[in-house]
Amino acid sequence: MRRPTIADIARRAGVSQAAVSFALNGRPGVSEATRERILAAADALGWQPNTAARSLSAAAAGAVGLAVARPARTLGVEPFFMQLISGIQAELSERGHALLLDLVEDVHAEAAVHRRWWAERRVDGVLLVDLRTGDPRPEVLREIGMPAVLAGGPDPTGAVPGVWVDDARAMTAVVEHLHGLGHERLAHVSGPPGMAHSAHRAEAFAAAAGTGAARAATDFSDAEGAVATRGLLRRRPRPTAIVYDNDVMAVAGLSAARQAGLSVPGDLSVVAWEDSALCRLTHPTLTALSRDAFRFGAAAAARLLDLVRHGPGGAAVGDTEFELPELVVRESTAPPRPNGG
Amino acid sequence: MRRPTIADIARRAGVSQAAVSFALNGRPGVSEATRERILAAADALGWQPNTAARSLSAAAAGAVGLAVARPARTLGVEPFFMQLISGIQAELSERGHALLLDLVEDVHAEAAVHRRWWAERRVDGVLLVDLRTGDPRPEVLREIGMPAVLAGGPDPTGAVPGVWVDDARAMTAVVEHLHGLGHERLAHVSGPPGMAHSAHRAEAFAAAAGTGAARAATDFSDAEGAVATRGLLRRRPRPTAIVYDNDVMAVAGLSAARQAGLSVPGDLSVVAWEDSALCRLTHPTLTALSRDAFRFGAAAAARLLDLVRHGPGGAAVGDTEFELPELVVRESTAPPRPNGG
DNA sequence: GCGGGTTTATGAACCGGTTCAGCGACTTCC
DNA sequence: GGAAGTCGCTGAACCGGTTCATAAACCCGC
Numbered sequence: 001m002r003r004p005t006i007a008d009i010a011r012r013a014g015v016s017q018a019a020v021s022f023a024l025n026g027r028p029g030v031s032e033a034t035r036e037r038i039l040a041a042a043d044a045l046g047w048q049p050n051t052a053a054r055s056l057s058a059a060a061a062g063a064v065g066l067a068v069a070r071p072a073r074t075l076g077v078e079p080f081f082m083q084l085i086s087g088i089q090a091e092l093s094e095r096g097h098a099l100l101l102d103l104v105e106d107v108h109a110e111a112a113v114h115r116r117w118w119a120e121r122r123v124d125g126v127l128l129v130d131l132r133t134g135d136p137r138p139e140v141l142r143e144i145g146m147p148a149v150l151a152g153g154p155d156p157t158g159a160v161p162g163v164w165v166d167d168a169r170a171m172t173a174v175v176e177h178l179h180g181l182g183h184e185r186l187a188h189v190s191g192p193p194g195m196a197h198s199a200h201r202a203e204a205f206a207a208a209a210g211t212g213a214a215r216a217a218t219d220f221s222d223a224e225g226a227v228a229t230r231g232l233l234r235r236r237p238r239p240t241a242i243v244y245d246n247d248v249m250a251v252a253g254l255s256a257a258r259q260a261g262l263s264v265p266g267d268l269s270v271v272a273w274e275d276s277a278l279c280r281l282t283h284p285t286l287t288a289l290s291r292d293a294f295r296f297g298a299a300a301a302a303r304l305l306d307l308v309r310h311g312p313g314g315a316a317v318g319d320t321e322f323e324l325p326e327l328v329v330r331e332s333t334a335p336p337r338p339n340g341g
Numbered sequence: 342m343r344r345p346t347i348a349d350i351a352r353r354a355g356v357s358q359a360a361v362s363f364a365l366n367g368r369p370g371v372s373e374a375t376r377e378r379i380l381a382a383a384d385a386l387g388w389q390p391n392t393a394a395r396s397l398s399a400a401a402a403g404a405v406g407l408a409v410a411r412p413a414r415t416l417g418v419e420p421f422f423m424q425l426i427s428g429i430q431a432e433l434s435e436r437g438h439a440l441l442l443d444l445v446e447d448v449h450a451e452a453a454v455h456r457r458w459w460a461e462r463r464v465d466g467v468l469l470v471d472l473r474t475g476d477p478r479p480e481v482l483r484e485i486g487m488p489a490v491l492a493g494g495p496d497p498t499g500a501v502p503g504v505w506v507d508d509a510r511a512m513t514a515v516v517e518h519l520h521g522l523g524h525e526r527l528a529h530v531s532g533p534p535g536m537a538h539s540a541h542r543a544e545a546f547a548a549a550a551g552t553g554a555a556r557a558a559t560d561f562s563d564a565e566g567a568v569a570t571r572g573l574l575r576r577r578p579r580p581t582a583i584v585y586d587n588d589v590m591a592v593a594g595l596s597a598a599r600q601a602g603l604s605v606p607g608d609l610s611v612v613a614w615e616d617s618a619l620c621r622l623t624h625p626t627l628t629a630l631s632r633d634a635f636r637f638g639a640a641a642a643a644r645l646l647d648l649v650r651h652g653p654g655g656a657a658v659g660d661t662e663f664e665l666p667e668l669v670v671r672e673s674t675a676p677p678r679p680n681g682g
Numbered sequence: 683g684c685g686g687g688t689t690t691a692t693g694a695a696c697c698g699g700t701t702c703a704g705c706g707a708c709t710t711c712c
Numbered sequence: 713g714g715a716a717g718t719c720g721c722t723g724a725a726c727c728g729g730t731t732c733a734t735a736a737a738c739c740c741g742c
Contacts, residue, residue: 003460005728016692021730031690048460052396053728056697061393063441081423086444093443098463100404101442102434103427119344119389121698122439222618251622258624277563278619281592283599346698357722362700372720394698397727462728 004045012041024049055121063098064304065123067110070103070130070220078220078246079276080293084151087297088127095305097124107132111140118146124308127151127300128160131196147307151300152197154319161307162319163300167197168204170289170325171243174271175208177287177327178241182335183269187214187239189228189249198245201273205243214239218249225249229256233268240336241269247278250286254332265334275328284331291325345386353382365390396462404439405645406464408451411444411471411561419561419587420617421634425492428638429468436646438465448473452481459487465649468492468641469501472537488648492641493538495660502648503660504641508538509545511630511666512584515612516549518628518668519582523676524610528555528580530569530590539586542614546584555580559590566590570597574609581677582610588619591627595673606675616669625672632666 006020013020015034022029023038030038055061066088068081085101092099100123102113107130114137117123125147128137138159141148153162178186186209191198198217206213214232218224225244229252232239244250250272257268264270264284272279275290299322347361354361356375363370364379371379396402407429409422426442433440441464445451448471455478458464466488469478479500482489494503519527527550532539539558547554555573559565566585570593573580585591591613598609605611605625613620616631640663 003462007728017729018693018731019691022691025730029690034690046460048457050397050728051461051463052393052402053697054730055393056391056397056699056728057730059697085442089442089444098441099443100439101426101430102440103430116389119387120392121344122392222622248618248622255622255624277589281563281589281596283596348698358699359701359723360721363721366700370720375720391698394727395700397698397729398700400727 003050004047005050006047008045009038009041009047012045013038059121060308061121061124062096063100063123064092064301064308065100065102065114065117065126066129067102067104067113067126068129069106069110078248078274079278080246080274083293084129084297087294087299088301089297090294091298091301091305097305107135107137111137114140114146114148115144118144125149125304127304131155132194133196133199134194135196147304147312149300149304149307151296156196161303161317163296163303163322164319165291165296165322166324167201168207170327171201171204172208173324173327174243174289175205177329177333178243178269178271181241181269181333183241184336185212185214185237185239185241187216187232187242189225189232189242189244189253190215190217191220191245193217201245212237212239218245220246220249222248222252225252226256229253230260233257233260233262239268241271241333243271243273245273247272247274247276247286247288250288250332251278251282254282254286265332266337269334269336270332271327279330282332287330287333288328289325290328291323296322344391345388346391347388349386350379350382350388353386354379400462401649402462402465403437404441404464405433405642405649406441406443406455406458406467407470408443408445408454408467409470410446410448410451419589419615420619421587421615424634425470425638428635428640429642430638431635432639432642432646438646448476448478452478455481455487455489456485459485466490466645468645472496473535474537474540475535476537488645488653490641490645490648492637497537502644502658504637504644504663505660506632506637506663507665508542511668512542512545513549514665514668515584515630516546518670518674519584519610519612522582522610522674524582525677526553526555526578526580526582528557528573528576528583530566530573530583530585530594531556531558532561532586534558542586553578553580559586561587561590563589563593566593567597570594571601574598574601574603580609582612582674584612584614586614588613588615588617588627588629591629591673592619592623595623595627606673607678610674610677612668612674620669620671623673628671628674629669630666631669632664637663 006017010017010020019030020038023035051062089099104110104113114126128148128150129152131150138155138157142159148160150160150162153164155162188205190202193199216228216231218228244253250270254264257264262268272286272288275288279286279288303320347358351358351361360371361379364376392403430440443454445454455467469489469491470493472491479496479498483500489501491501491503494505496503529546531543534540557569557572559569585594591611595605595611598605603609613627613629616629620627620629644661
């Protein structure tokens with residue numbers, strides 16, 4: 001039951017502990033024959049390194065952290081997050097690192113968690129999501145000197161490198177799709193203006209959609225998505241197409257439109273920013289922007305591990321751009337009715 | 342930038358390292374005056390214990406693990422999981438523990454992760470979800486002697502204590518609700534028969550629903566939920582009410598019924614096992630079994646920490662029952678049409 | 683056969699905490 | 713006043729790895 005240590009291996013193989021350490025870590029200093037004898041002994045004993053001991057001398061935790069500041073209510077509904085975490089996880093475990101997860105109230109609590117993790121040496125670095133405007137986190141991370149990567153960057157302050165998607169370009173593509181169908185009065189149901197990527201999208205929308213464009217901000221929840229939709233549909237002239245910043249709100253918007261007596265896509269076209277099973281469950285199915293959250297998470301994790309391993313001057317420098325999301329056209333977008341509005 | 346150690350505190354307070362350790366851990370051996378001087382020094386330096394060092398001597402990792410073996414595709418869509426994790430997290434962080442998360446392929450990979458975590462001393466215990474029939478995990482955990490708690494037990498082998506919900510009683514309540522409305526031909530769209538809780542529910546359903554009962558098994562995904570629904574609706578006589586084992590399949594079933602030309606709840610009543618925003622987004626809204634996944638997770642985590650702290654003979658022994666889910670009646674259940682079928 | 687260099691292996695220090703035996707100083711009690 | 717006990721604190725070992733200075737063994741050419 002007692003877990004074997006290198007001392008056990010050393011005794012079994014008849015060598016010193018130092019030799020065992022060299023052998024197990026593939027460093028020079030032991031002959032090939034001895035190395036094999038040691039590896040065989042380690043294998044026979046089922047030895048695994050004690051992470052605490054290794055961390056202590058190596059001054060590396062072998063783990064990275066992800067603290068998420070979103071209400072659990074919102075988090076749970078968005079498939080995006082689990083996919084993201086799954087991708088992060090896959091990359092990390094392949095490279096022998098563990099993932100520490102923390103769900104907290106807000107970005108200040110998150111920064112506090114980062115400080116604690118760092119002080120306790122629990123993690124070698126952290127991943128950031130949901131950058132806010134005036135976000136305290138990048139500054140805190142720079143201050144304590146902890147490696148960090150922003151998933152969904154770039155960080156305008158430049159304190160933290162990011163793996164990012166060009167939301168502006170994606171938004172332009174969505175607007176072009178709608179324009180191409182003949183829509184002229186577009187609306188955007190966005191996330192909180194305090195979220196950086198939300199603000200980016202809103203700007204890009206305003207720039208691409210032209211003068212008739214309307215906008216409503218929400219907290220990403222289905223409830224506010226419905227309220228925003230009702231508000232937009234009361235406008236005269238009424239928008240003929242709405243772009244939602246996530247899948248959940250798009251579904252809520254669909255219900256709201258139906259309750260207002262409008263048909264989709266006859267009276268109103270709908271686009272969701274994030275694709276998921278949800279978008280295929282509705283009737284009509286939703287046109288959506290699809291990105292590979294799994295690979296996105298993996299890319300961010302890979303970037304972070306490089307940073308941890310090689311320091312800021314490592315393999316990649318600055319921000320890394322991730323592929324554009326793909327617009328998957330389904331039933332919820334169609335040309336507007338000639339008499340619409 | 343260098344993180345302070347107890348040696349720094351000792352130097353600053355003019356005492357030995359041992360005294361510092363005693364003072365910081367609230368143990369006897371230092372006078373009140375000295376203790377305060379030490380705490381002040383620690384505070385001034387912003388000291389936090391190095392978890393690696395502490396783990397090494399205390400032989401405790403200060404973390405617990407959760408490895409989940411579900412396809413990310415399914416995981417992401419179920420709000421239940423994030424709520425559960427959120428609750429686990431809340432309890433853990435309150436008691437100074439971190440959460441290690443791993444998403445893996447299947448229960449065998451999960452058992453392998455448990456072994457590795459234990460050998461590496463990364464965690465003090467693990468939480469189990471989704472017990473399968475013939476699940477290898479309890480046996481592995483008993484073998485290596487790692488504290489574990491099953492969220493969603495009880496474990497029939499008795500190797501791992503569980504925090505559990507009486508699914509059988511809940512299912513009976515659902516069936517009674519439907520019977521009370523006048524339904525006689527009920528159907529159940531269940532999860533994989535290999536999942537223990539799924540099997541329990543199916544048994545309870547069969548016992549309560551009587552002879553006319555039909556059943557279809559799925560993998561919990563929206564796709565199979567739709568297929569199962571179409572199959573059930575082709576039966577003659579047709580069922581007038583369907584109970585789905587999760588929210589996602591219930592929504593998918595709703596679409597499938599509509600496509601088959603049936604109205605809900607006119608021609609078909611629908612009940613979802615798990616409540617979520619999803620159930621309120623649909624049209625009609627879904628009658629659902631609602632349980633507090635957050636508190637459920639917290640309860641499981643609390644049970645595990647007790648086990649870790651006090652051993653198997655600790656505060657609680659055996660399985661702990663969690664409150665029954667509540668049936669939230671919404672628009673999707675109603676009396677069957679007299680001429681239905 | 684001997685000096686110089688390389689390979690292979692070892693002992694001991696170190697990472698940052700925890701813990702325990704031991705030792706003065708002080709109190710208590712007879 | 714001296715034995716016994718308590719209090720407050722220290723020195724050192726220990727957890728399980730990594731690492732470095734050092735030494736023994738071996739190889740080479742001259």
